[in-house]
Amino acid sequence: MTTNSKKAITISPDSQITKKDFYSCFFRSLTLDSSWNYERMQNLAYAYMMAPIIRRLYTDEKDRAEALQRHLEFMSVTPHICTLLVGISGAMEEENARNDEFDAASINAVKSSLMGPMAGVGDSFFWGTLKVIAAGVAISLSNQGNIMGPIVFLLIINVPHFVLRYICLDKGFQLGAKFFNDLGNSGIISKITTAASILGLMVIGGMAASNIYFELPIQIGSGDFAEPLQGYIDQIMPAFFPAMFFLIMYWLLGKKVKTTTILIGLIAVCILLAAMGVV
Numbered sequence: 001m002t003t004n005s006k007k008a009i010t011i012s013p014d015s016q017i018t019k020k021d022f023y024s025c026f027f028r029s030l031t032l033d034s035s036w037n038y039e040r041m042q043n044l045a046y047a048y049m050m051a052p053i054i055r056r057l058y059t060d061e062k063d064r065a066e067a068l069q070r071h072l073e074f075m076s077v078t079p080h081i082c083t084l085l086v087g088i089s090g091a092m093e094e095e096n097a098r099n100d101e102f103d104a105a106s107i108n109a110v111k112s113s114l115m116g117p118m119a120g121v122g123d124s125f126f127w128g129t130l131k132v133i134a135a136g137v138a139i140s141l142s143n144q145g146n147i148m149g150p151i152v153f154l155l156i157i158n159v160p161h162f163v164l165r166y167i168c169l170d171k172g173f174q175l176g177a178k179f180f181n182d183l184g185n186s187g188i189i190s191k192i193t194t195a196a197s198i199l200g201l202m203v204i205g206g207m208a209a210s211n212i213y214f215e216l217p218i219q220i221g222s223g224d225f226a227e228p229l230q231g232y233i234d235q236i237m238p239a240f241f242p243a244m245f246f247l248i249m250y251w252l253l254g255k256k257v258k259t260t261t262i263l264i265g266l267i268a269v270c271i272l273l274a275a276m277g278v279v
Helices: 019-031 043-057 061-069 078-097 106-141 148-183 188-211 229-236 238-253 259-275
Strands: none
Touching: 019 078, 019 148, 043 061, 043 078, 043 229, 061 078, 078 106, 078 148, 106 148, 188 238, 229 238, 238 259
């Protein structure tokens, strides 16, 4: 990383992103869970993190608005390593700003395909391992009346966390810039973004199938030969009802129906169907 704030912080010599932008993103990344919401989780804070880069890269207000809108999509990743995604997104935004042929939709496709695996690794390390170790050490010291207990707890979690947060942001910019400089004309980018889009759709489909539960109790036949209708439907198309409900919700959101209205309506429909014995 160069010492001149007017130069690029990445390995790309013609990058417009400066040290000031780098540190703005770094400190803004600490707010990732501050505006968490049930609809798109960390999207507001992620767009807030990307704002300095977008402001640097785009001079036209319409382009800035479109870029911010891209980063208001669903986001869920371990906060400690979210800066890796910010760096990669920043490098892709820079390529989009300088290359008219660049597919802007690939930015969200790559982001969506990476956040799941990153969250799996980050959650396992920070919440499942490091936090447990820190708590064990802190509890042991606190039981002895040592005031260092809570201090050690915070240090064990936050020292690796801040170091890794910085490294991830730096490497995200570097790897993203190097990738586009070296491979931008090879056709690999389009293949990777296509694969990322497919993976993102698979992840969304898997989430819908695993998180939406609906089963018909209606029986077909009589006596010992009665079989649930749900079984026949599953044989024809597994997770048919979750897919249909997901498409209905997606259509309603596309019609600008408020999420609160959808939620209340869904609760009312579920109560009505349960009262009628349909579900």
